[in-house]
Amino acid sequence: MDKESFRGSLEQVDATCWRIPKSYKPGMRVDGLIFTNERMLPQLLKDQAPEQVANAAFLPGIQHASLAMPDIHWGYGFCIGGVCATDPEEGGVISPGGVGYDVNCGVRLVRSNLRYNDVKPQLRPLVEALFRTVPAGVGRSGHYKFDKKELAHLLGEGPRYLRDRDLATQSDLEYTEAEGRLVGADPECVSDHALNRGAEQCGTLGSGNHFMEVQVVDEVFDEKTAAVFGLEKDMVCVMIHSGSRGLGYQVCDDALLSLRDAPRKYGIELPDRQLACAPVDSPEGKKYIAAMRAAANFAWCNRQLLMQQAREVFATVFGRSWQELQMNLVYDVCHNIAKFEEHTIGGKLKKVWVHRKGATRAFPPGHPEVPALYRKVGQPVLIPGDMGRASWVLAGMQGSMDKTFGTTCHGAGRAMSRTASLKHAAGRHIDKELEALGIIARSQSKKGLAEEQPAAYKNVDDVVEVVHEAGLSRKVARMRPIGVIKG
Amino acid sequence: MIEFFEHTADLGLRARAADLDDLFAEAARALFSAVVEDMGTVVASQRMVIRIPGADKEFLLFDWLKALLYHFDAEHLLFSRFEVKVGADGLEGAAWGELMDPARHEMNHEVKAITLHGLKVEQSAEGWLAEVIVDI
Numbered sequence: 001m002d003k004e005s006f007r008g009s010l011e012q013v014d015a016t017c018w019r020i021p022k023s024y025k026p027g028m029r030v031d032g033l034i035f036t037n038e039r040m041l042p043q044l045l046k047d048q049a050p051e052q053v054a055n056a057a058f059l060p061g062i063q064h065a066s067l068a069m070p071d072i073h074w075g076y077g078f079c080i081g082g083v084c085a086t087d088p089e090e091g092g093v094i095s096p097g098g099v100g101y102d103v104n105c106g107v108r109l110v111r112s113n114l115r116y117n118d119v120k121p122q123l124r125p126l127v128e129a130l131f132r133t134v135p136a137g138v139g140r141s142g143h144y145k146f147d148k149k150e151l152a153h154l155l156g157e158g159p160r161y162l163r164d165r166d167l168a169t170q171s172d173l174e175y176t177e178a179e180g181r182l183v184g185a186d187p188e189c190v191s192d193h194a195l196n197r198g199a200e201q202c203g204t205l206g207s208g209n210h211f212m213e214v215q216v217v218d219e220v221f222d223e224k225t226a227a228v229f230g231l232e233k234d235m236v237c238v239m240i241h242s243g244s245r246g247l248g249y250q251v252c253d254d255a256l257l258s259l260r261d262a263p264r265k266y267g268i269e270l271p272d273r274q275l276a277c278a279p280v281d282s283p284e285g286k287k288y289i290a291a292m293r294a295a296a297n298f299a300w301c302n303r304q305l306l307m308q309q310a311r312e313v314f315a316t317v318f319g320r321s322w323q324e325l326q327m328n329l330v331y332d333v334c335h336n337i338a339k340f341e342e343h344t345i346g347g348k349l350k351k352v353w354v355h356r357k358g359a360t361r362a363f364p365p366g367h368p369e370v371p372a373l374y375r376k377v378g379q380p381v382l383i384p385g386d387m388g389r390a391s392w393v394l395a396g397m398q399g400s401m402d403k404t405f406g407t408t409c410h411g412a413g414r415a416m417s418r419t420a421s422l423k424h425a426a427g428r429h430i431d432k433e434l435e436a437l438g439i440i441a442r443s444q445s446k447k448g449l450a451e452e453q454p455a456a457y458k459n460v461d462d463v464v465e466v467v468h469e470a471g472l473s474r475k476v477a478r479m480r481p482i483g484v485i486k487g
Numbered sequence: 488m489i490e491f492f493e494h495t496a497d498l499g500l501r502a503r504a505a506d507l508d509d510l511f512a513e514a515a516r517a518l519f520s521a522v523v524e525d526m527g528t529v530v531a532s533q534r535m536v537i538r539i540p541g542a543d544k545e546f547l548l549f550d551w552l553k554a555l556l557y558h559f560d561a562e563h564l565l566f567s568r569f570e571v572k573v574g575a576d577g578l579e580g581a582a583w584g585e586l587m588d589p590a591r592h593e594m595n596h597e598v599k600a601i602t603l604h605g606l607k608v609e610q611s612a613e614g615w616l617a618e619v620i621v622d623i
Contacts, residue, residue, distance in 0.1 A: 047495050074495040076604030076620055101600040101622045138522065138594035139563055139587050196561040207597030208623045246560045249599045249622075253553060256603065260546070273603040417493040418596075418623065445594055446524075487597060 006050040010034070016070075016470040017403075020054050027269060028057040033065040035404070037466050040070060043415060043458060052079035055271045059084060060279070061092025063345050063352055067404055069359050070466035071413030071458065075100075077274030080358035081413060085343065085405045087352050088280040093268070095277035096255040096288055098355030100336040103251055103292050104299035105210075105243030106177075107382040108332035109393065110307055112314065112325050114236040116216045119482070122317055123214070127440040127483040129313045130212060134306060136487040137444030138207050141200035144305055151195055151298075154202065155187040158297035159304040168304050174371055176332040177361065180300040182339075186290035190247070191254050194291075198247025198298060203305030207445070207487030209411075209452060210242045211384070212310060214483030215391060221475040225377040225395050229330050231477050238310045238327070239391055239479065241384050243336065244299035251295040255288040280353060289338075296337060303332060330393070331371075331380035335360045335410035343405050354405045362396035362408035362473040370396070381473045385412045385460030387441055387452060387486075388434055391479045392464050399471025408473040412460035418451045425450035434484070441484035448486045489517040494620050498596065499605070502617045507544070510608070510615040511551055511571035511578065518552050518601075519566055519584075521621060522559060524593040529567035531583030540577040544608040547578055548617055552601045555582060563587040596623050 011019045013033070018041070020032035032053035036044055044050065049072045056078055057066035063085045072081035077097035086092030119126065135142050144167075146154060153161040158181035162168040173179050205212060217235045220226045231237070244251070259276040262268065262284055268277065278284040307329065311322035318325060338355045345352070363370050363379040370379045378395040385391045400406045416424065430449040434441045443449045467473050492499035498521055502513035520526055535558065539550045551571070558564045566584035587594075599622040607618040 049495075076497065076602035076622065080496055101602075138597045139559070139589075193557060193561065197557070208599075246599075249560075250557070253600055273606070276603070414496050417495050418498055419491055419493050445596075447595065 004048060006045050006048060008050060008054065010050065016466050020050060022057070025054050027271065028054055029062050030057050031065045032057055034068040034072060035466055035470050036070045040458070040462055040466065044072060047074040049074045049079040053082065055275060056082055056084050058270055059086060059093055059095060059275070059277060060268055061086040061088065061090045063087050069409040070463045071358070071409045071411050073413045075357065077272050078357040081409065082357045083355065083359045083404060083407045085352040085354045087350055092280055092353060093277035094280050094285045094289055094338060094353055095275055095355060096252045097274045097276060098357050099252070099292060099338050100357050101249040101252040102243035102336050103248035104296035104334040105336040106299065106303065106332060106334035107384055108240045108303050108307060109330040109382050110238040110310065110327050111230050111330050112236050112327045114325060115234045116236060119214070119236050123483060124440055126214065126317045127442060127485065129317055130310065130483070130485050131442040133313050134205055134212055134309050134485055135203065136205035136485060138487065140204055142203035144203045146199060146202060148195060151199060152187040154301045155190055155294035155298055156185055157181060158300045162301055162304055167308055172304060172329050175329045176300055177334055180297070182293035182296050184290060185293035185297050187294050189287050189291040190251060190294050194247045194250035194254065197250045198245055201245035201247065202298065202302050203309065204245060205242050205306060205485065205487050206245055210487055211387065212306065212485040213239045213387070213481045215239050215479040215481050217477050218390065218480040219478045221477065222395070225476045228374060228377045229380050229393065229476065230328065231330065231393065237479065239382065239384060240303055240306050242302055242306060244295045245302060247298050248295040251291045255291065258284050258287065292338065296334065299334070300332065331382060333360050333382050341406065343401065356407055358410045359407045360410045361406055362394070362400040363406050364396045364398040364401055381408055383409060383411060383460060383464060386454040386457040387481055387484045388437060388439065388454030390460055392460060392475065393477045393479065394464065394467070394473035395476050397471050397473050400473060403470065404472055408467045409463050412457035412463055414456060415458045416456040421451045421453060421456040422447060424455060425453055439481050439484060441486070443486035445487065452486060489513050489520065491521070497623045498621050500619050500621060503614060505614045507573045507615055508571050510617050511548060511573060511580065512569040514548060514552060514617045514619065515555055515566065515569040515582065518555060518598065521596050521598055522594065523565055524595045526567045528592055529565045530585045531568040532585045533583065535582050537580045537582065538577065542576055545606050547573065548608050548619065549601055549603060549606055551578060551580055552619065556598060556601060565592060598623065
């Protein structure tokens, strides 16, 4: 299956939304809706991602439409940037492919009281120290070891368990989506294989597009909201992008195995085996949900321990404790997840399973699940871009509840395949190019920086423009990278 | 014969061989050439035997690669030589390799998982072809 262009039908709905009508393919239960704009449209048609939006519309119990955010790109099964909601009352299914292998892959942002000029003279030693300390790259084990009993606590309780071991604070929990714990997680539903893969990986970054970045608040677009989030221009922050490591990948693998016979057993016809799913209330569905929730809790522990390591490095480099440096968590979001949420659909309040595969929750002002301190302005949404340009802090808007089951984009989205990126980087020194921009970047693998070079991604500013204009979330602050750690 | 093919976010592995046994061995080589920069640095000092039941060739390939990836991720074993016998109701594969040593092995990609998307095992006049997309 090589990369092919999408040649199906797309109808413009408005300035930021295009429709794949239900009639496009027999078997689609709802339309596909893609949030994008004229400028990004040609890029969107370059691969099979729109076809995957249409394929997700086959899922039993799907509500309203199969959705895609503007950072949409070709994934496996679901597209990256895909969102769909299924209603268990209408035979709705849960699909591990709609979550992805990296369960609760997500992003957190930590602020500090340091300004760019405080950090600039120390930037290289800071980045080198982060690179030495934070385990990253293929096959690297973490500094924290947990036995099976302890792992079960991590899976059941999330970072709450780390708080009891002085590796997390109460405030860290408050500013994590779902307070870092999905209720209903059952460690018993997580296989030994998954535990074996995860045992040494809690507190490790991984590889691919995962990163730890030192960033500076480059521009503030909404002063009031930025102040509520504790952000101001020139402030130095740390952004962390990682997920549930091998444990989560194995949870997805195990579920796909248990769902192998599900299409026949439950009479579900799907155009792609990777969309494998089962009714929410089936034994297979229930088991996956309990294991997926446990993997999500593990991912929050992973990002918590990554943050702790960053805090400790800052404390060593700047000679003050992280508390003195006010390295407090702004927020932590997940962007690969399925959650049981209340949404108004067709005028009726329903509880549905919202699958977000490379998409971020963006609850609006007033939503009870937004931390009290932020409730008036909406949930912080963290959008990592590429290592040369920018990342964003947005705030959730009412439009997300009206149009996208409380969801917005999750990143820049890849524009170039990894092989194309390597060709594009041939003969160049990406690290030197970044250095000329004032960015120190270190990667464990030679190819890492080449594959993840800025040009491999869409411009995150374009993606953010669409969600801002569509009213899904609004611009709060643009962050620029100054230090990058990659696997 | 092995090669990578383009996929926007992930990586496609393609293997060709004269018969099914070699095809499965080649696909495993493709997987580990995605994991480690130079498979020539991996000494084939330990042998592991993997048996997988099943008749569906595509699921057999999927399960075979998944099993190998598990041994790498959970046990840090890198493999560089493979022999596979595919039968009517399953396969028996042997993989030779050693423990990962960061001093000697330069790593390539973190393969998170083998996916079912676009998974293909096909026979043509020229022989057998396998395609699999791995999650990076």
